[in-house]
Amino acid sequence: MKKEGPVIFRRLLVAIQxxxxxxxxxxxxxxxxxxxxxxxxxxxxxVFVGGGAAGIFVLxxxxxxxxxxxxxxxxxxxxxxxxxxxxxxxxTFDGFGGGWTKEHTLEIMRDSRIGTYGxxxxxxLLFGKLNLLSSLPSGQAWRWLIVAHAxxxxxxxxxxxxxxxxxxxxxxxxxxxxxxxxxxxxxxVTLLAAFSLLSxxxxxxxxxxxxxxxxxxxxxxxARLRGITGDCLGAANQLTEVALxxxxxxxxGLDQLR
Numbered sequence: 001m002k003k004e005g006p007v008i009f010r011r012l013l014v015a016i017q018x019x020x021x022x023x024x025x026x027x028x029x030x031x032x033x034x035x036x037x038x039x040x041x042x043x044x045x046x047v048f049v050g051g052g053a054a055g056i057f058v059l060x061x062x063x064x065x066x067x068x069x070x071x072x073x074x075x076x077x078x079x080x081x082x083x084x085x086x087x088x089x090x091x092t093f094d095g096f097g098g099g100w101t102k103e104h105t106l107e108i109m110r111d112s113r114i115g116t117y118g119x120x121x122x123x124x125l126l127f128g129k130l131n132l133l134s135s136l137p138s139g140q141a142w143r144w145l146i147v148a149h150a151x152x153x154x155x156x157x158x159x160x161x162x163x164x165x166x167x168x169x170x171x172x173x174x175x176x177x178x179x180x181x182x183x184x185x186x187x188x189v190t191l192l193a194a195f196s197l198l199s200x201x202x203x204x205x206x207x208x209x210x211x212x213x214x215x216x217x218x219x220x221x222x223a224r225l226r227g228i229t230g231d232c233l234g235a236a237n238q239l240t241e242v243a244l245x246x247x248x249x250x251x252x253g254l255d256q257l258r
Contacts (some may be wrong), residue, residue: 039182051146053145086125106167129242151194159232165228210244
């Protein structure tokens with residue numbers, strides 16, 4: 001009988017290998033079933049990525065202005081993940097912006113070239129993150145970096161459990177339809193642990209925003225594609241992340257008015 005400990009550890013390594021460019025010892029080709037099981041650790045990988053970005057931010061704050069420190073943190077998060085989720089966002093906006101049918105939309109999303117909609121989405125995304133995080137106090141910005149990266153990766157779990165895969169093949173198929181009760185439960189516990197970095201009010205708002213973004217993007221994907229793709233998951237990830245930063249700024253602004 002296999003020991004659960006080593007199995008859990010292997011699944012964590014698979015999650016890190018799938019979502020980041022970090023060197024993994026004995027990395028190898030991974031099967032769809034392995035990625036599906038490893039999805040339980042996606043929010044934890046988000047904690048790692050967000051924690052690294054938060055560390056970069058805190059370190060840079062000793063010598064750089066707030067906005068420059070935020071930019072360094074954002075650059076770290078993007079490069080350590082190979083721009084995996086940003087690429088999905090760009091392809092999704094290109095597909096939904098230029099496609100009128102499911103088939104045409106999927107065809108555009110498959111194209112490796114970036115179009116006008118994708119370019120604009122990335123520009124607004126980057127400047128949105130930079131502006132919003134720079135509007136927060138340093139003591140809050142690093143916390144929201146960790147929370148947002150964990151929450152944005154959590155969205156993959158309910159979306160993959162809820163919606164079928166819209167293509168016959170693709171990276172997203174490794175997870176879609178393979179997320180079960182254990183994966184969602186474990187990922188949710190991780191997310192709630194990350195929320196403990198915030199005040200109780202902020203944690204409730206973060207939970208609401210994360211749930212709302214997951215539901216709204218899922219309903220849109222179902223209406224347009226009758227399912228999801230890997231690019232859709234990347235788009236949901238990025239939209240949730242920036243929505244959480246927006247929520248943090250709104251709460252901070254309301255607190256300042258009191």
